Amino acid sequence: MNFKQLGINDDLINILKNTGITNPTPIQEQCISLIKEGHDIIAEAATGTGKTLAFLLPIFENINCASNEIQALILTPTRELAIQITNEANKLKEAKNINILATYGGRDIGSQLKKLNKNIHLIIATPGRLLDHIERKTIDLSKLKTFILDEADQMLLMGFKNEVESIIKEMPKKHQTLCFSATMNSDVKKLAYRYMIDPSIVSIKKEEVTLSAIKQDVVETTDRNKRDALCKVLDEDNSFMAIIFCRTKRRVDELEVILHTRKYDCVKLHSDIPQNKRERIMKSFRNADIQYLIATDVAARGLDISGITHIYNYDIPETVESYIHRIGRTGRAGESGYTCMFVDPKNMRELEQIENNIGFKIPRRNVDI
Known part of the structure; x- marks a missing residue:
């Protein structure tokens, strides 16, 4: 199956080719035609499976540029993900002159309001800022045709259920709903089925494939010795590009100070950092100008960055799903990856x-400190 057979036009196919994409991924193969035909969809797919293009390509096909109405809305839980989807959408704009508005916290609302005076076809938004526009009556969703709820599990985890439901109330009764989620738990299903008509279920299991390409280790240590153990491992590995995960913003702040003091090339990323600075940090990391990104789960959620060779779990993740999401950022596209988790006695459970x-005991790595 190729993009042409899925009904994607030549202009869009050429843009994909120029970015090195020639064949659809499984999620794109299964979703594109269904979305183009107007079906509601519940799709389970991890970051890195190509889900963004799975909904962007058919949306670009379906939007009528001659109309001056908002026809599609992509709702996402974090600013980083909104920026990432906007970047993908802007690449496709060369094929079809679709007016796109990205609206999320941290952007100047005045400039957004000015942009809204133009015809907007597609909105990419986070819930809070979108509701702000709706209350100001600067965004009208009454003629919306397609609603995409991206990272639905994270949206609920971050407490956005009421906001999502308030936004849906602003849409016409009859519209297409696409729900994409890395994990399809009962809360996501409940939310999806409440607003969908006979949805098609698409499930792409990526985790098993990912894990097979990733070498995993555990360093058993104490919280007091964890910093030294991490530094010893960083020195031994000298990774090209790595993310170091901490459980809280405070832990990220503390670790960044320690690593900076010890002359490591690192930068921190969490939700308290101003938006424009976060965008600069992500750009630098994508360009491999920074070796180590120290981040919380929420800040790194949905970031699909090629070239990450190592993942370090400085703090053990709170759930198995979180562990798989974290380590799935390495070992991409046939490349091998490495992940190391630092565990103290209270984390053994x-x-x-x-x-x-995951079905096996993770090998222990001995670190002399």
């Missing part, structure tokens, strides 16, 4: 849960 879920 969580470690056991992770090992039971």
Whole structure:
């Protein structure tokens, strides 16, 4: 199956070719035709499976540029993900002159309002800022044709259920709903089925494939010795590009100070950092100008960055799903990856849960400090 057979026009196919994309991924193969035909969809797919293009390509096909109405809305939980989707959409704009508005916290609302005076066809938004526009009556969703809820599981985890439902109330009764989620738990299904008509279910299991390409280790340590153990591992590995995950913003702040003091090329990323600075950090990291990104789960959620060779779990993830999401950022596109998790005695139960879920005991790495 190729993009032409899926009904994607030559102009869009040429743009994809220029960015090195020649064949559709499984999620694109299964979703594009269904979306073009107007079906509601519940899709389970991890970051890195190509889900953004799975909904952007058919949306670009379906939008009528001659109309001055808002026809599609993509709602996403984090600013970083909104920026990433906007970047993808802007690449496709060369094929079809679709007016896109990206609206999320941290952007100047005045300039957004000015842009809204033009005909907007597609909106990419986070819930809070979109509701702000709706309350100001600067965005009208009454003629919306397609609604995409991206990273639905994270949206609910971050407490956006009421906001999502308030936004849906602003849409016409009859519209297409596409729900994309990395994990399809009962809360996501409940939300999706409440607003969908006979949805098609698409499930792309990526985790098993990802794990097979990733070498995993555990360093058993104490919280007091964890910093030294991490530094020893960083020195031994000298990774090209790595993310170091911490459980809280405070832990990220503390670790960044320590690593900076010890002369590591690192930068921190979490939701308290101003938006324009976060965008600069992500650009630098994508360009491999920074070796280590120290981040929380929320800040790194949905970021699909090629070239990440190592993932370090400085703090053990709170769930098995979170572990798989974190380490799935390496070992992409046939490349091998490496992940190392630092575990102190009080984390042994969580470690056991992770090992039971992935089906094997993670090898222990000895670190002399």
